[in-house]
Amino acid sequence: MxxxxxxxxxxxxxxxxxxxxxxxxxxxxxxxxxxxxxxxxxxxxxxxxxxxxxxxxxxxxxxxxxxxxxxxxxxxxxxxxxxxxxxxxxxxxxxxxxxxxxxxxxxxxxxxxxxAEHAALKTYCQTSQDKVQAQLLMLDKIQHPHTQSIVLAGTEIAPAHFAVAHWNPTLKEGWLDPTKLPILPKGKQYQVWADINGEMISIALIPPNSRELISIAYMDNAESINITEEALGGADHPNVDLLMANATL
Structure with missing residues (x-):
């Protein structure tokens, strides 16, 4: 003892x-x-x-x-x-x-x-359950008949990588799968932009090295979706020199 x-x-x-x-x-x-x-x-x-x-x-x-x-x-x-x-x-x-x-x-x-441990475990289980439920709901929406799946091809910086966006004009919602993008160094994260009449509008910040489907803002008049590498916290304007992947809508 x-x-x-x-x-x-x-x-x-x-x-x-x-x-x-x-x-x-x-x-x-x-x-x-x-x-x-x-x-x-x-x-x-x-x-x-x-x-x-x-x-x-x-x-x-x-x-x-x-x-x-x-x-x-x-x-x-x-x-x-x-x-x-x-x-x-x-x-x-x-x-x-x-x-x-x-x-x-x-x-x-x-x-x-x-x-205290039981309360912490209960909170963790509830958080995990809520997270799973949110992912399942997102997957249901992705399977909606009006959802379009768009491959964002890697640029010259990351030719072997890509991302997949899901765009639904009916639900006016969008989602993005960043799992095939390169792992970024500490202090960096990806930012998603929609090109509207030649202006880049930020529609999402991808959590650092995220391996989960995330929601992105839907834009009616978006002409393309673009992903750039930015400093942690994002930027007001995209760093076009670090454009990692994009696709025309």
Missing amino acids: NKQQFLNSGLLEQFVLGLTSPEEDKIVQQYLHKFPELNNELNALHQAMDQYALQHAIPPPKSQYPAEAYDANAYVSDSHYRFNWSLLTTIVLAFLSFYLFRNNQHQQKDILQIE
Whole structure:
């Protein structure tokens, strides 16, 4: 068992009370040697026991001492542990209560951690489900009878690469599959443009190195679709020197 499991086992409290077997004593000593910081816990338990003993020690009747010689505090300090069995039982129960209280605290902490992990997992599952549902809805639209699939061929910069756009004049929606475009270096991303009367209008920013179908803005009068490499965050005007793929509509 690890250090936390050892602390939760109650062996240290039983060791302080002298309730452990020789085999259990060896186990406690091994953990004290392996984890020196446990000695702080041991000392704290001893101090708690000492304090309890001082508060509950039983002094002899005053009649056994001359009045001028009687000092209850001195007697308690000297005798240190004059317990009766009832007091010993009380101390054992007190330490067991302390152990159960601390163990309950650890259990509560574990429960809170499990609940947090469950909530995070639930959120992740819900996010994943929403994402899948959105992709399925997008695929249904791509299969719409009025959806046109257009291959954006790679330019001289990337002749072996391409992208596929899906354009639907009826739904007035568009989508793009960027999975066949080259991987970009860090700090770069692709931007999609529609050519309308000679003016390039940005219709989408492709998330860096995305491998998923994305939505692009539909433009009624678009004459072509173009993809350029831009700095992360996109640009107001396309970098025509880094035109990666395009197609006429």
